[in-house]
Amino acid sequence: MSGAALTLRGVGLAYGRRQVLHGIELQIGAGERVCLVGPNGAGKSSLLRCVTGLASGRQGTVLLDGVPLEEVSREALARRVAVVPGQVQLPFATRVREVVALGRLPHEHPLLGPRPADLAAVEAAMERVGIAHLADRDARELSLGERQLVVLAMAVAQGGGLLILDEPTVHLDLRHQVEVMRLLVDLSGRDGLTVVAVLHDLTLAAHFFGRVVLLDQGRIVADGAPREVLTADRIRAVYGLDDASLPLAIPFAERPGIPRLESSAANASRSSTVT
């Protein structure tokens, strides 16, 4: 499966009269791994909604592999773009395997249902995310973190060239945060998927993403390698941290995606999320 390229030209979005995104210009190549960071309300999630076709009244152009989003049908889009939902609630008792299988809906036969390949993709996705042992549990009995892995597995099963994640690690413990990040590295490195994720944890962003896009007040403030984007001064300015005594040492990896996570990194992860 090859990655999809994403181009945003002059993308803006307004909720009512409040403009939340201003003229976003962004070019993401196939197979690239990009992290969106920024303070709450910076427009990260709104930007994702523009890319997934959920935002109504979007201004500007979004191109998926050079084709305007409007010209792609919902179903065709679902085969090419998988979105990891944030909070989901299930109205009925549902096995983990059944939730993950929902990811195959855009691929299965409309009348006859899943094909053998769909079932295989579900099993493979559960193993890859490391929740195969939960397959027969009721998804509603799981912890928040486990549920987050379940919907991640659903998106992995869905496949497609572009994977979009909105804060995929909020409820995860440190080990699972790292494992999810490694999975994203693997998905982009081995499978060639394009990965776009919103993260609040700047340490994880710096460690596992080759490119970081910093947003503030609906505009792109900086875009590039973590070391260049996430400077202490810029972070202080964007996040409004005027206390210079706060430690903001982000341990940048020599090569992003190759984790060098030690106790110092764990401490930094704590301090950088105090925003």
Place this chain on the structure above:
Amino acid sequence: MSAGVVSEPARRALQAARWEALRRRPLRLLVLGLGALLFSLIVGIAFGNVAVSIDDTLAILGHRLLGLPQAAERSAAAEVIVMELRLPRVLTAMAVGCGLAVAGTVLQGLLRNPLADPYVLGTASGAALGAAVALLVPVQVAVLGLGLIHLLAFAGALLAVWLVYRLAGGSAAGSLTSILLTGYAVGSLLAAGLSLAMYLAGANLRQIFFYLLGSFATASWQQLAVGLPLVAASSALILMRARSLNALLLGEETALHLGLDVRRERGILLALASLVTAASVALAGLIGFVGLVVPHVVRLAVGPNARHVLPLSAVFGASFLVLADLVARIPGELPVGIVTAVVGAPFFLSLLRRFRQGYDL
């Protein structure tokens, strides 16, 4: 990332077996349900205040429906009872049971609310008000064997849902909560109209009351000829949209991400479910509990996959209502709604207690 305790081939085999079991269980239940349907058909025809022996029932059905040669002479009375009274009645009960169970499955899935039933969007009060108005109007109209009461009940149910849908913002912005609340408000308003109609009805009160509790006593071939195709066609169209219901399981936003045109599918499913409900209500009045309980019982057995839940609900809803009608006939025409509640509620409660671990409303 995976636990390497079990060997790889063994684990693969185990997974394959689980998929097999998951897929085979609904199929086995479907066979069981079809058997139950056949059983309820025969028992529902044979028993009643005048019993016809099972042999005679089978012989008459075989002769008249399948064209089998008639073995012996039978009383004309038995033939009339079977063909003109019991068979249309049993088939009507089947259609209504199937329709209500399917509509209940759709509305629970669409509104993502386990407490939803076919009547939740004002259908019940709309139909009841229509029926009450029909009883108040001193005009006798009959179209295709349908009295004014059936026509107005059908129209009332559809009108109520349409009103709810429009008031809740139609396909555009209507959130699920606003649809549910609008349904409740419109329902209350129509119920007030119903109370007024009952107050004015005086002597006709008993008739309205009978209608509100549901009954198959007036079932006839003519009514069935109009009602059955409506229920069958709408149910079939709903069954073909199982994928849409599945996509909605995680909410509308995720459904969009899974490629579903949520607005369109929600409108179509709502229209079909309302059509089934209105037809069922027009045929038999308001019969509670079938549309609420049957889908839940089925989900307890096979999980929430609409591809399994819809057909199984249809089959078990149909046979359940035939048997409930049989129970209602034995003491002499009790309203069948009383039976469904008396039988359904304790059964449902016992199931909930048994499955409490994995199933809380």
